[in-house]
Amino acid sequence: MADDEQMTSLRERISDHLRRFGSEASRVTDIFAKTHAMHPTDLQALVLILNAERQGEPATPGVLRTMLNLTSGAVTGTVDRLVRAGHVRREPDAHDRRQIRLHHDASGPEIGQEFFGPLGERIDAAMAGYDADELALIERFLSSAAEAMAAHRRSLEEPGR
Template sequence: MTDAHNIRLELVRLTQQLIVDGNKVVQAFATRHGLHPTDVEALALVRVAQDRGKPLTAGALATDLGLTSGAITALVDRLERTGHISRVRDNADRRKVFLHYSIAGLALADEFFVPLLERSVGSLDEFTDEELAIAHRFLTVTGVAMTTHRGSLVGHSSSPTTPN
């Protein structure tokens, strides 16, 4: 095997380890707050969508999580009951209901995840702008590969999206 091939394999292994470690962080947060890991994944998706100014509906969240309408209703009800999120009707189309983090939910998530964000961002200080651009490209194409593979496992073609 060539050095380039070995480096590629090692990058894949490191990415896999990062996913495992990320899942452990999610599990720790879930355990600490009496949540299921799927609840935490839902909260992350709601937060990202809200931060991008494109809040999710329960239907879109169900699609992202691969849940049935009954399961997503139970999940959203549970997260709303525990004060993590709220349902907000769209002003333009009152039939649409978007999911938003509550103030208490944001504070709880920030208490747990902001230190991780700060550590992660701080660790990037040792890289040049060019190296960060390459890392960004690597993570983007690896994310597309992951999304595409997930689509093949659940029996449909996922349309990978490129993060903003």
């Protein structure tokens, strides 16, 4: 077992890598947004819509408002721009016609694959160096780290903070 000093050093290096990853990811998404003449908020909304749909529950404007910390008017403008660009479509909810669900259109995944496909290939190549047990451990860590980040974001958004 590693001593305390080694553990501290290892945790610091992991934290450094996470910060670098976050910074690089932010820069790549900024390039994507500029390449496709999108506002960064539009891109964040598109990613939320794609992820929600992939998880089986299409997003609503209310979800975008909460997740992106936007006003109703700003969400409407964001969704309008995404619809005009052909990335998203609005559909009434099958069970509650008053509710609108947001779905990606064909161009959303296509432009994403075109731009991010090479990144996926690089990530796949990086993961190829790990066995199934190591990948399971990495997945568990990243899941925990993502939840820690989400919990921190939620604490920062609390009223009266």
